[in-house]
Amino acid sequence: LLEPDGIAIKFNYHELAEIYEIIDGVLRDENVEKIGHNLKFDIEILERFGWEVKGQISDGLLRIHTLHPELPGKGLGVATSIHGNEPFYKSEGKEYNPKKDRPKRLLEYNARDSISSMEVEIETEKKCQLLIYPDKSGTLEDFYRNFEMRNFHLYRKIMMKGIRVDLDRREELDNQYTKILEEKSKELKELSVVDLNYNSPKQVSEFLYRKLRI
DSSP states (O other): OBOTTSOBOOOOHHHHHHHHHHHHHHHHOTTSOEEESSHHHHHHHHHHTTOOOOSOEEEHHHHHHHHOTTOSOOSHHHHHHHHOOSOSOTHHHHHOOTTTSOHHHHHHHHHHHHHHHHHHHHHHHHHHHHOBOTTSSOBHHHHIIIIITTTHHHHHHHHHHOOOOOHHHHHHHHHHHHHHHHHHHHHHHHHOSSOOOTTOHHHHHIIIIIISOO
């Protein structure tokens, strides 16, 4: 690492080796749960550099997908704004310039990511535990642990290697559902008392909350 003026940062390599050894021990320890946001990607990068990750894993991105499937964005910035305590800071990572900024700024940004991931994990776990199935057979936390996280490594393989897609079947389904959507849109227009674009969140919001006062 270099300071913005081009001077190399001096490391005590004995201390650095000790730090690496501690991190390696934590990552390999099966009794230590690993928590992060989009760990599928993080673990892939760690493994490229020879690290091995063992033990129970909780991926905040999958948990947000489970708890908030309706959200258009499910990144750590969105998750923190809903369930965390940190003021918005995600732009700091994009603004970091190695030619102008000291490495400390990037390290502090990474530290805030770690803190936010833990805050989001604690709060979303509580909420998942409170959401109970209608038949009282379990909670959303059970679904997250027993389905989403059980398939974590499958998701990793799909993300990194991809899956085969039947392009003809995809086009067939696309045409099928486009036709259904057009039919339903036509039905909605016939039922509506106003001229409304149902693809416009702004117009739908105005209609529901201001005109109908729902």
